[in-house]
Amino acid sequence: MASKFRSDLTKERTRAAWVFMLPTLLVISFVAGWPLLRTIWFSFTDASLSNMSAAQFTAFENFEFLFKDSSWGTAVKNTLYFAVISVALETVLGLVIALVLNSQIKGKGLLRTAVLIPWAIPTIVSAKMWGWMLHDVYGVINDMLIWVGFIQQPIAWAADPKLAMISVILVDVWKTTPFMALLLLAGLQLMPQECFEAARVDGIHPIRVFWRVTLPLLKPAIIVAVIFRSLDAMRVFDLIYVLTGGSSETMSMSVYARQQLFDFQNVGVGSAASTLLFLMIGLFTIIFLLFGGIKGDKIK
């Protein structure tokens, strides 16, 4: 009797939950689901921006085009290169900052706020700002480096494609490390203090504590943070677009998709590129979740 009562209650609760979720689900299916399905549909057509209604079904032609196009290959490589390096740097630096912020130092509150400033600036603004700071003739970075004596001649940071990619990564690290630090700090603060107290009582060296206690306990938080950042990094657009423009040497997948969609009016090819990007991101998420060693219920 009691169990039946409980299951009725559970049913009732589940029903209520669905009712409350319904508006959100509706909104999401309108603003995310519908455009997504539309994009996938367009990727199988020859739709053109100048006359969308004349689109014809062309099966996999757009995808074939992408696999043959060397610029798309470069874009995929650039995106992966950017994502791997920037996320790795951000994780390490973010962890360091999180550990510092987690310790008992004076002015902690102020420090936490200050660290967040780069993250609070819209990317487009910080990209433009860094573009000016990295300018080869009147940029402040070159001026400072010459003054210190690190370099003799000003460097054209955003001009040479290889150097430009490094500049883009550095700017992204500057901007997104605070986000990483914040996620990891939240993880640190949720950790049970008993382990640390026990370690202290046993007189274990702090570095050993970090490797044996802090890091394993922080692993779920790190994985969640890395997933968030990787997914974001794969979609990188604004930084690259503002700092280097339409060069196919530094293009990311999103920049490529935009160029096809709007500059070239090839809605079909652009949609195919977006669809592939979506599939890649989906695949990465699944891999992370399967092999990251965390279960759904730990991601909170």
Next chain:
Amino acid sequence: MKKLLIGLLFLGLIVGGYFYFADGEDNSDNDAVTITCGMVGLEHKTCKEGVALWEKKTGKKAKILPAPNGSNERLTIFQQYLAAGDASIDVYQVDVVWPGLLENHLEDLKKYIPQEELDTYIPTLIENNTVNGRLVAMPWFIQVGFMYYRKDLLEKYNRPVPQTWEEMEETAKIIMEGEKKTGDNIWGYVFQGKAYEGLTCNALEMMNSTKDGGTIIDHKGKITLNNSQAAGVINRLSRWIGTIAPEGVLNYEQEDCRGIFQSGKAVFMRNWPYAWPLLNSDDSPVKGKIGIAPLPKGGKDGHHTGVLGGWNLALSKYSKRKEDAADLIRFLTGKKELRRRAIVGGYFPTIESLYNDKDIVAANPLMKIMKKVLKTITARPGGQTGSKYSQVSSVFWNSVHKTLSKNGTAEENFATAAEKLNSLSKNGTKWY
């Protein structure tokens, strides 16, 4: 219950307020014509003045929507508005290479402007803007690339204004070395080298200044890019990077170039004519120290040229105020307004007879040079390639940018580019 009531009250206020204010705004905008204007240099100011004159004349209202500086960004935004059939912009400022791209969305202006008025415009411009017999845009102002130079430095080192690119390279080197001795670091030459439409213009006009170096695509649609003379020109340009031109030019648009030239850090600059009045304004450090000339010839048997650039005004098919909007276009591209713009802003008129107008020539020494260059002007292959133009241009600028960043020679990069263009057009036979 009380809370619910308060909540409902707030909701009501918000919803009501929205409709009240949104409605209010709507009413005031209903009869205002919306026009997009560029923001480069004096563009916004002169556009605003022109629109104000029209408002005063007709008693109607018009609104200006600023458009981004980069022509690629501008095109992207316009295409989104147009593809969505949006009626909020009536008049678009469109580039000379866009008519083929946008014609589906634009209204035929022959319906609104009488033929005898159209006959006064430079015929190539009207031809350029006519697609399938429809005049989709009215020519507003044109521009070509010019060479700006530091008069004072040329005098100091006793050098003439260079007539060929080779001479310019030599002069630039001499002045750079000379100034270095006095402790002043100055660059020889700045141009628009970022991977964007501007690079297509810069590279194409340099190629076309040689005896027969070239075009990307000839007037019949055949791909002509892959030839040794064109490659030689771009290889030379690539050699200049890091020697007479800063490496940063690989990321410069026109305003970056002006920034460097105006602060006195370059001897020569390739730029559009909009920079002239700005460089001569009272707060400009190089005021009175500069000169302007047609771009140099490519070798002794080459010729002075420049890429034809410029902007037109077009009427959106989706406009709800076509009569008023067309009238605004007719006014802004009319002879009187073109004359005013030429005098206050230095904008080159699209009506041929204005180049003989005494006041215009007196206000702007460039008019005389322009009149000469008009005969040997270089057109981008917009007409031949129609809606594919932006892809053609992107293939071209990427191959040039690759060469300039020392990633392969021009021969190699042009060969790859020509292949791409071939597959884009069925070997140059079918562009549409």
